[in-house]
Amino acid sequence: MAIKKVEGGWLVDSQPAGRGGKRFRKTFKTQAEAKQHEAWLKTKVTQNSEWAPDRRDVRKLLELVDLWYQHHGSSLRAGANTYSRLKNMVAAMGNPVSDRFSVDVFTDYRTKRIEEGISLNNLNREHAYLRAVFNELITLGYWKKENPLAKLRQFKIQENELMFLSEKQIPTLLNELTASENRHAKLISKVCLSTGGRWGETESLKKSQLRNQLIQFARTKSGKVRTVPISKELAAELLAHHAPGETGDRFFASAYSAFREAIERAKIDLPKGQLTHVLRHTFASHFMMRGGNIVALQKILGHESLTMTMRYAHLAPQYFQDAVKLNPLAPSRRKLG
Incomplete structure (x- = not known):
């Protein structure tokens, strides 16, 4: 603080909260009044925290990520993988200082990643991971400021058409899987086609997850358990396939590469990112084409929102019939006119 004589009186030039705090400048007629005002400013800082400047958070960004993993991430099914990313x-x-981490820092990082050829889907995922870290730390009380990425929008992604196997392609693929040296690939595929299960959760199935012709998927994307019935024949095939000496409690060993090779031999062209997932899409698509209920499909697939499942609604036979019967130029509508 400083009080100095100026033309017209005494100037108080003060930062009562110290460097980084608000600065006050005011001129008084007498030195006594200036000193009194200076003393009042000092008391305001000690009595009212709003007058004090925000303290810098000098922790590095990695320290915050470590805190997130220690108090939350380690309990997540994919927590270790997310932590590594x-x-x-x-x-x-x-590794910037945390209170210097901003939207600008992250968008510069995204731009470089795009130049490296990283997909927008991956960048949206990374954005979501880091935003979730700050949200969780705010909830836990380890971050007192706003989430620096809260207002940053993700990239808008144009969804690819969901590819599914035709009635002709399914036996072609199964024949190629039969010829595979990997004995697990075909049966994993059959379970996916019969239940809509994801490849990863099917590949990791344990014997305890099959009971009374019901498969209980436990290691799911949403973290929730779901149960799907299967045929008596498929249940028997699974039990006969199980070899404890090879896979322990699990039905299968890894077979991803064998599936990819079978797809190539079958000359089935799939969109990027839809390799094993084509089996799940095939189940859902054929389910709807054969008159399945959209809400039942939601439960079978384990979608939290019906919005995700509605991608398959247009395949229902009734969908096409209604388009013909209920459009404004249909014969029945013209009669009404």
Whole structure:
């Protein structure tokens, strides 16, 4: 603080909260009045925290990520994988001081990643991971400021058409899987086609998850357990396939590469990112084409929102019939006119 004589009186030039705090400048007629005002400013800082400047958070960004993993991420099914990705992101951004981390820092990082050929889907995922870290730390009380990524919008992605196997392609693929040296690939595929299960959750099935012709998917994307019935024949095939000496409690060993090779031999062209997932899409698509109920499909697939399942609604026979019967130029509508 400083009080000095100026033309017209005494000037109080003060930062009562110290460097970084608000600065006050006021001129008084007498030195006594200036000193009194200076003393009042000092008391305001000690009595009212709003007058004090925000303290800098000098923790590095990696320290926040470590806190997130210690108190939350370690309990998540994919927590270790997410933690690894977050650390790589932080390193690529130069591990900035946390209160200097901003939208600008992250968008610069995204731009470089795009130039490296990283997909927008992956960048949206990384954005979601880091935003979730700050949200969780705010909930836990380890971050007192706003989420720096809260207002940053993700990239808008044009959805690819969902590919599914035709009635002709399914036996072609199964024949190629039969010829595979990997004995697990075909049966994993059959379970996916029969239940809509994802490849990963099917590949990791344990014997305890099959009871009374019901498969209980436990290691799901949503973290929720769902149960899907299967035929008596498929249940028997699974039990006969199980070899404890080879896979322990699990029915299957890894077969992803064998499936990819079978797809190539069958000359089935799939969109990027829809390799094993084509089996899940095939189940859902054929389910609807044969008159299945959209709400039942939601439960079978384990979608939290019906919006996700509605992608298959247009395949229902009634959907096409209604388009013909209920459009404004249909004969029945013209009669009404």
